[in-house]
Amino acid sequence: MSILDSFILQVDQALRTVFTKAPTARPMPGEALPEAELTEEERRHVAALMRINHVGEVCAQALYAGQAFTAQDGTVREALQQAAWEETEHLNWTERRIEELGGRKSLLNPLWYAGAWTIGAVAGRLGDPVSLGFVAETERQVEAHLDGHMSQLPAADRRSQAIIDQMKTDEISHAQTALSLGAAELPGVAKGAMKLAAKAMTTTAYWV
Secondary structure (H helix, E strand, C coil): CCHHHHHHHHHHHHHHHHHCCCCCCCCCCCCCCCCCCCCHHHHHHHHHHHHHHHHHHHHHHHHHHHHHHHCCCHHHHHHHHHHHHHHHHHHHHHHHHHHHCCCCCCCCHHHHHHHHHHHHHHHHHCCHHHHHHHHHHHHHHHHHHHHHHHHHCCCCCHHHHHHHHHHHHHHHHHHHHHHHCCCCCCCHHHHHHHHHHHHHHHHHHHHC
C-alpha cells in the first residue's frame, strides 16, 4: 500500500469516527432495562459524563490509528487495529446514551481526534514496546476514570451503569493484550503527563 493510500485511509477513518454513527456487533448494554426517572439536573450530569466517555472513545480511535500507522511489527499493528474495531462499539453505545438523555456530543471532537492521533503516531515511532506500554497505561487510567464515573451515576440509572461496566471490562482486556505483546512500563513522568492531559480533556468535555 502506498503512502498516499495509507493517508487516504487515515482521513477516511477520522471522518467516520467524528461524523458518523459507529457500528456495533453487540447490543448496547442495558438497553432492555427500563429508563430511570431522573431529575433534569441528573439527566444533564449523566449526559455530560457520557459525553466525556464518548470523547475518550474518539481519542482511543485516534490513538490506535496513529499507533497502528507507525507500528513496526505486523502483529502489533493488527492487535491495535483489532482493539480499535472493538472499541467502535463504545462510540456507538455512548452516543446513543447521550441521545437518550437529551444531550449532545462534544463540539471539539475533530480537535480531540487530531491531537490524539498525533500522540499515537509519536508513540508508535518510539518503538512497539513503548507504544504498547502507552496502550496499557492508557487503559489503566481509563479503568480508574470509569470507576469514578460509576460512583457519580444516580443509583437508579442502571442503563448507564451497564454501559460503563461493559466498557471497563473491554478496557481491561485491551490492557492485558498489550502486556502480553510485550508492553514496556512507562516512566512515572510519562504517566503523570498522561493524567494531566486526561484531566484537561475531561474537564473541558464535561461542558463543551
